Amino acid sequence: MxxxxxxxxxxxxxxxxxxxxxxxxxxxxxxxxxxxxxxxxxxxxxxxxxxxxxxxxxxxxxxxxxxxxxxxxxxxxxxxxxxxxxxxxxxxxxxxxxxxxxxxxxxxxxxxxxxxxxxxxxxxxxxxxxxxxxxxxxxxxxxxxxxxxxxxxxxxIYGPGRNPITKLREGKSQRIVKAGQVFNxxxxxxxxxxxxxxxxxxxxxxxxxxTDDEPTAPQVVIEHAAEITGLPLPPEVDFETADLSPMARSFYGENKRVRNQLIRQELGVALAYPTYREGLAGLVADAEG
CATH class of the missing domain: 3.40.50.720 (NAD(P)-binding Rossmann-like Domain)
Incomplete structure (x- = not known):
């Protein structure tokens, strides 16, 4: 093929x-x-x-x-x-x-x-x-x-070279807080x-x-990334005053929790990284974060 x-x-x-x-x-x-x-x-x-x-x-x-x-x-x-x-x-x-x-x-x-x-x-x-x-x-x-x-x-999407750990290491991470906001x-x-x-x-x-199993607030993912790597945690920034590009800001205008049963039931997929915790742990283990 x-x-x-x-x-x-x-x-x-x-x-x-x-x-x-x-x-x-x-x-x-x-x-x-x-x-x-x-x-x-x-x-x-x-x-x-x-x-x-x-x-x-x-x-x-x-x-x-x-x-x-x-x-x-x-x-x-x-x-x-x-x-x-x-x-x-x-x-x-x-x-x-x-x-x-x-x-x-x-x-x-x-x-x-x-x-x-x-x-x-x-x-x-x-x-x-x-x-x-x-x-x-x-x-x-x-x-x-x-x-x-x-x-x-x-x-x-996240993975090797493109993930919260990489951003923390590069000093480019923001811990933005918007009440009730979650992302898959x-x-x-x-x-x-x-x-x-x-x-x-x-x-x-x-x-x-x-998508994964657990839609989560973005700041929670950053906090977990800092915890498992020992990297400095950036301060919280309120969404309303955060320095964000128009594209990044637009993502926060949508809030949803997305189910993924169809890929499991129809395609027989078992996610290797069902939540951000497994995903970040894998990146650390592979030294790819």
């Missing part, structure tokens, strides 16, 4: 590297040609430059030689670029599994309530609205072309497990929440 990835970023690269033995050839895209060359040298993957200003001429041929397609690149202001440019090529290909990485942000604010995949998507931010539109477009392609498209709604998280290795399980059990039109 050959894998093609639109947007070989942190999550997709982890999946492709972990599951490398599954694929005869791995091809992927990033937006810059220089970065594509660097990743190719590091991984042995066949990399292409693809973005608003770039479009490698080999991609159409690549797609004709692809069995599994993963879309990790976010949509742009005018929609999903990969689908806009390569819809016909994908529809005509032999591709037998398509995975679209989305976000639990499409559910919008739920006031802290528990929700599952049956909850209607009511995205609040422009980014999440774009994600929902892209989900619908890829699912539509699947129905029309007879290809199994699966949507994976991811919660806050998911370790990047558990995402890879879910994708691999879906390849084994494809179901066209499926939507899965890919």
């Amino acid at each position: 050959n894998l093609f990835v639109f947007g070989l970023g942190y999550t997709a690269r982890h999946f492709a590297e972990r599951e490398r033995a599954r694929f005869a050839v791995v091809r992927g895209t990033v937006t810059e040609a220089e970065r594509a060359e660097a990743i190719a040298a590091e991984t042995g993957f066949a990399m292409r430059a693809f973005g608003p200003e770039t479009d490698d001429a080999r991609i159409a041929t690549d797609l004709a030689d692809t069995d599994m397609l993963l879309i990790s690149a976010p949509p742009g202001q005018s929609g999903d670029g990969a689908l806009a440019r390569y819809r016909d090529a994908i529809a005509a290909s032999r591709i037998g599994w398509i995975g679209y990485l989305s976000t639990i942000g499409v559910y919008g604010d739920q006031g802290g309530a528990w929700i599952d995949e049956s909850e209607p998507a009511l995205p609040k931010s422009g980014r999440s609205k774009g994600r929902l539109e892209a989900e619908e477009a890829w699912l539509s392609l699947g129905y029309e072309a007879g290809k199994p498209v699966q949507v994976f709604r991811l919660s806050g 998280r998911i370790h990047v290795d558990d995402i890879a497990t879910v994708l691999a399980a879906s390849i084994e059990r494809p179901r066209g039109g499926a939507i899965y929440n890919v």
Whole structure:
């Protein structure tokens, strides 16, 4: 089997590297040609430059030689670029599994309530609205072309090199407090497990929440990271006065608790890191924090 990835970023690269033995050839895209060359040298993957200003001429041929397609690149202001440019090529290909990485942000604010995949998507931010539109477009392609498209709604991603311990060590952590606020998280290795399980059990039109078991206040996770590493704990900062980017601040405008039973029941997934405690402990044990 050959894998093609639109947007070989942190999550997709982890999946492709972990599951490398599954694929005869791995091809992927990033937006810059220089970065594509660097990743190719590091991984042995066949990399292409693809973005608003770039479009490698080999991609159409690549797609004709692809069995599994993963879309990790976010949509742009005018929609999903990969689908806009390569819809016909994908529809005509032999591709037998398509995975679209989305976000639990499409559910919008739920006031802290528990929700599952049956909850209607009511995205609040422009980014999440774009994600929902892209989900619908890829699912539509699947129905029309007879290809199994699966949507994976991811919660806050963390893992090696991208986690609260790393931020504490770099002095970039903030212990922001907003009363009643909780977030779900998911370790990047558990995402890879879910994708691999879906390849084994494809179901066209499926939507899965890919998230941990325990939505938790963000400051609690930072406190635990400091406790198990002995790193200095940053002072509490009230959300209203915190120095946050507009994107970071928007995350706090949504509050929900997301259930993950479907990946367990349908795909047979057992999370290696069901809560932040196991996830952070694993990072410390592997000296990857």
